[in-house]
């Protein structure tokens with residue numbers, strides 16, 4: 001991480017306070033229930049052609065020669081890959097849509113990277129693993145059920161529209177889980193921890209839904 005990234009704890013920012021208030025007021029909820037099979041655009045979303053940047057006020061800089069991805073927890077084969085080792089995993093392409101809880105969606109993003117499926121084949125989660133916690137180089141965390149992490153089109157991406165993923169969008173490597181709201185797609189990913197018990201991440205303890213299905217409008221937690 002670069003010098004300007006050190007020190008600040010992300011959770012007292014203005015943006016976080018605003019989003020906490022949105023959760024309390026249940027902003028953007030339409031109450032319509034739809035399905036991905038029939039409705040490409042989830043309820044309460046609008047399309048955007050550009051790609052907005054959202055973060056907690058920090059853009060960590062991780063030089064490739066310092067970069068590592070750790071895979072820990074309830075797996076048969078824990079891993080700690082450097083960049084070259086990571087690129088030796090099977091590489092795939094996917095084209096998927098983005099749905100952000102702040103109501104923008106962006107269609108047809110061309111990604112390249114490693115399918116979570118292919119990662120799971122290498123590390124082999126133990127039968128008791130049911131959840132995954134993602135930790136990022138900016139200190140961000142988010143949690144997903146293992147079944148969502150293992151979705152056929154979920155992937156760890158390093159390339160968008162044929163170009164290296166920019167730093168502001170989470171380069172060198174971020175997660176993309178297309179069927180959940182985009183806050184689950186951790187940028188600047190550093191660690192993938194396989195868990196027996198679920199552990200809510202940053203937005204999940206700040207009023208956001210634990211799962212985040214856009215078609216069911218799972219924007220905020222129920223309490």
Ligand SMILES: Nc1nc2c(c(=O)[nH]1)N[C@H]1C(S)=C(S)[C@@H](COP(=O)(O)O)O[C@H]1N2
Pocket residue numbers: 051052053054055056100101136137138140168169170182183184185186187188189
């Ligand atoms: N490490 C990290 N990942 C993150 C975030 C973050 O602040 N830090 N923000 C999340 C949120 S709320 C959204 S909407 C998307 C934004 O990704 P983008 O900036 O590429 O659009 O990243 C998600 N992943």
Ligand SMILES: [Mo]
Pocket residue numbers: 054100101102182183
């Ligand atoms: Mo977001």
